[in-house]
Amino acid sequence: MKIESIKAHLQPYSIMKKSQTTINHAFASAIAPHDAYDIKTLKAAMAVLGQDAEIDLLCVYCDEPAETWDHVFGLVRNLKFSGYGHVVGNLLPCCKKCNSEKGNRDWEDFLKKKMPSNSAKKIENLKRYFEKYLPKKFDYEEIKTLCPDEINQLNVIKDRIKALFKEADVLAEAVREKIKKA
Numbered sequence: 001m002k003i004e005s006i007k008a009h010l011q012p013y014s015i016m017k018k019s020q021t022t023i024n025h026a027f028a029s030a031i032a033p034h035d036a037y038d039i040k041t042l043k044a045a046m047a048v049l050g051q052d053a054e055i056d057l058l059c060v061y062c063d064e065p066a067e068t069w070d071h072v073f074g075l076v077r078n079l080k081f082s083g084y085g086h087v088v089g090n091l092l093p094c095c096k097k098c099n100s101e102k103g104n105r106d107w108e109d110f111l112k113k114k115m116p117s118n119s120a121k122k123i124e125n126l127k128r129y130f131e132k133y134l135p136k137k138f139d140y141e142e143i144k145t146l147c148p149d150e151i152n153q154l155n156v157i158k159d160r161i162k163a164l165f166k167e168a169d170v171l172a173e174a175v176r177e178k179i180k181k182a
């Protein structure tokens with residue numbers, strides 16, 4: 001670790017800045033469709049990935065033991081619902097390291113970088129997996145046309161929450177100033 005990394009901690013904490021990503025993610029996640037839990041479908045899906053679901057699953061990117069599920073296509077894009085939900089085809093067994101390294105990067109680029117010599121078969125499996133289990137992307141504009149009132153109200157609520165957090169930041173700054181002077 002480099003000494004400069006402490007810099008991020010030596011500055012005022014903003015409730016609004018720290019929560020913005022969480023708020024956007026929560027509102028996008030809440031309207032995202034999801035698949036039902038069905039173990040038969042899941043086992044078949046893991047077989048497409050070349051994995052044996054009877055034993056512990058492995059990270060699709062590096063073959064280490066999987067610890068979490070990667071949403072291959074992020075739920076939020078440009079602060080809005082991306083069109084990809086909590087469906088089997090959008091979830092891949094993944095280790096924590098790869099999950100955080102990949103972030104919102106393209107899965108194919110990430111895989112090629114991670115396993116340059118061994119990626120062809122994996123890419124083939126993954127393409128079959130998406131074909132079979134990833135439904136067509138929902139179009140946000142279409143969703144807005146389908147439920148204009150609800151989407152509009154959700155955006156109003158989201159803006160209200162952000163405005164409240166901004167208000168809280170101003171108050172917190174006042175407290176910090178008073179503590180400094182005390």
Ligand SMILES: [Zn+2]
Binds near residue numbers: 059062063099
């Ligand atoms: Zn991994």
